[in-house]
Amino acid sequence: MPIYTLIGPIRQLLTMRGLEAKGPLQDSQLEIITEAGIFLKDEKIHEIGSYWEIYPEAQSIGAKMETLQGDFVALPGFVDCHTHICFAGSRAKDFAMRNTGKSYLEIANSGGGIWDTVTQTRKAALEQLVKLTVKRANRHLTDGVTTIEVKSGYSLSVAEEIKMLQAIKQANSETAADLVPTCLAAHICPKDFEGSAKEYLETISEELFPILKSENLSNRIDAFIEDSAFSPQDIADYFQKTKDFGFDITVHADQFHVGGSAVAVAYGAISADHLEASSEKEIALIANSDTVAVALPGASIGLGMAFTPARKLLDSGASLAIASDWNPGSAPMGDLLMQASILGTFEKLSNAEVLAGITFRAADAIGLSDRGSIAVGKLADILLFQTSDYREITYHQGRLKPKMVFKRGVKI
Numbered sequence: 001m002p003i004y005t006l007i008g009p010i011r012q013l014l015t016m017r018g019l020e021a022k023g024p025l026q027d028s029q030l031e032i033i034t035e036a037g038i039f040l041k042d043e044k045i046h047e048i049g050s051y052w053e054i055y056p057e058a059q060s061i062g063a064k065m066e067t068l069q070g071d072f073v074a075l076p077g078f079v080d081c082h083t084h085i086c087f088a089g090s091r092a093k094d095f096a097m098r099n100t101g102k103s104y105l106e107i108a109n110s111g112g113g114i115w116d117t118v119t120q121t122r123k124a125a126l127e128q129l130v131k132l133t134v135k136r137a138n139r140h141l142t143d144g145v146t147t148i149e150v151k152s153g154y155s156l157s158v159a160e161e162i163k164m165l166q167a168i169k170q171a172n173s174e175t176a177a178d179l180v181p182t183c184l185a186a187h188i189c190p191k192d193f194e195g196s197a198k199e200y201l202e203t204i205s206e207e208l209f210p211i212l213k214s215e216n217l218s219n220r221i222d223a224f225i226e227d228s229a230f231s232p233q234d235i236a237d238y239f240q241k242t243k244d245f246g247f248d249i250t251v252h253a254d255q256f257h258v259g260g261s262a263v264a265v266a267y268g269a270i271s272a273d274h275l276e277a278s279s280e281k282e283i284a285l286i287a288n289s290d291t292v293a294v295a296l297p298g299a300s301i302g303l304g305m306a307f308t309p310a311r312k313l314l315d316s317g318a319s320l321a322i323a324s325d326w327n328p329g330s331a332p333m334g335d336l337l338m339q340a341s342i343l344g345t346f347e348k349l350s351n352a353e354v355l356a357g358i359t360f361r362a363a364d365a366i367g368l369s370d371r372g373s374i375a376v377g378k379l380a381d382i383l384l385f386q387t388s389d390y391r392e393i394t395y396h397q398g399r400l401k402p403k404m405v406f407k408r409g410v411k412i
């Protein structure tokens with residue numbers, strides 16, 4: 001027997017449907033249904049519209065009534081399309097050093113930096129990684145993030161990357177949020193690998209890729225193209241193999257230096273993330289492609305650096321998603337709504353652009369078409385904010401959290 005649930009009456013239901021996948025959006029384009037009802041059948045949206053029109057039908061079939069008292073705004077569950085929440089340890093010491101002006105090298109030489117996280121994560125037992133990942137995912141879920149992409153990349157050997165991806169898979173079964181795993185074995189070249197960066201990537205593609213497929217650990221491959229990580233040429237060769245295996249591609253591109261975005265576009269990446277250093281040329285390249293640009297304001301805030309040129313990307317016609325980049329080094333905050341709201345202020349984004357960036361455009365960035373809007377047939381991932389005006393949400397810059405979260409039709 002299916003379970004029917006009626007949620008409402010909702011003062012403002014923002015469906016986020018019918019909006020362009022790319023380019024600028026204005027608030028006047030948002031579809032807002034007032035005094036709305038959302039009628040769920042199991043984990044999906046069965047019907048939306050006027051609460052009082054749906055009510056008799058819902059009542060006649062004995063639907064569960066989630067009756068709302070007071071003013072609520074409904075939005076689709078948020079999608080965080082770029083995180084690194086599977087890790088052990090803290091980098092508070094690095095953060096403090098960086099804030100006193102210490103360089104990347106000075107921090108690395110004192111035992112900090114990404115290698116510290118790799119050491120801690122390798123040391124952690126699988127169960128511990130599962131526990132840490134579930135805890136962070138559940139915090140995100142309470143904040144309204146119902147789908148979370150999670151990268152490996154803090155283990156950097158075939159066996160240890162498998163452990164991380166197994167931990168993410170297990171964590172997915174222990175949290176109500178949906179976790180989308182991505183293999184980021186090409187994060188940096190591990191310093192204990194005996195051989196060149198190119199040889200490391202060959203080992204990964206030859207030994208790890210078949211296991212990702214056979215054990216269903218990930219359909220997505222990410223790589224960090226940067227002076228301190230991998231060259232565009234090394235990754236171009238790696239992506240050729242990635243394509244042969246049929247993985248989706250995503251790239252850490254143009255964070256400090258340009259180069260990554262061109263590789264992303266050339267290899268048909270589903271998203272190019274960071275782009276803080278992108279100039280007009282890279283922006284045009286991405287805007288003319290199907291690659292979603294992903295801004296990571298949490299990393300800009302954590303590093304004290306410029307934001308991704310979100311306004312320019314949108315005005316050039318790109319699709320813009322916004323993600324938290326939640327990680328122990330540069331983006332420890334892990335508050336997607338706060339970061340997206342702040343980016344909106346600095347980059348002059350409309351509410352529609354900010355909300356699109358953490359709903360349907362973020363879903364596009366990880367290839368999921370079953371979520372990101374409130375429409376018939378979509379997953380019943382729904383947020384209810386206690387306010388009468390949706391503009392209050394970004395106005396409070398992340399302090400106004402959802403009062404209720406439904407994930408796949410279940411109230412969290």
Ligand SMILES: [Zn+2]
Pocket residue numbers: 082083084252325
């Ligand atoms: Zn990242």
